Amino acid sequence: MTSTKLRRAFGSAAVAALIGFSLFAAPSSASAAPSDCPRGYVCVYDADGDRVWYSQxxxxxKIGPFPGGGTVYNNGWPDPGADHVKYTVTRSDxxxxxxxxxxxGDDTPVQGAIPNNGFIGPISWVAAC
Structure with missing residues (x-):
């Protein structure tokens, strides 16, 4: 198998795995829709899928609690120094x-889950994870 075919096969498998992980990690009733989250923003959704906070x-x-959980979505642009979103989750315990x-666009998770009755914050834009 050529290196191009290997990269395509690995890339497809990685995307499939990330999609599967995203579906597992996020609450089933909440999905952060990019159409609901303006490009260049970080958005927070409750368990019903309603956007409760967003900002550039x-x-x-902190914001919360999130009964039933929630979702955080990074819809930022590539920007050296500030294109990753870092946040702290506080569980109910x-x-x-x-x-x-x-x-x-960089084939890594752009969406994260908030646990049932969890809080999030602070939230900041950082250079890298």
Whole structure:
């Protein structure tokens, strides 16, 4: 198999895996629709799929809780120094973890899940994950 065929096969498998992961990671009733999230923005959706926050900037505080969970979507542009979205998730048990989302088009996740009754914030644009 030539290297081009290998790259195509690997690329297709990676895209399929990412789509499968995105479907698993996001709450089933929420989907961050790019048509609902302006290009260049980060958008936050509740479990019903309603956009509850969006900005071209960041968020210094927290938003939530999200009964039933929610979704964060990075619809940013490629921009060295500020095209990835990094945010902190606080679960209902008060434990935290950090998520970093890439911009659309670089074959990496642009959407992240918010757990049931979770909070998110702060949110910031960063150079890389």
């Amino acid at each position: 900037g960041g968020l210094s505080g 008060r434990s935290t973890y950090t998520v970093c989302l890439h911009y659309p």
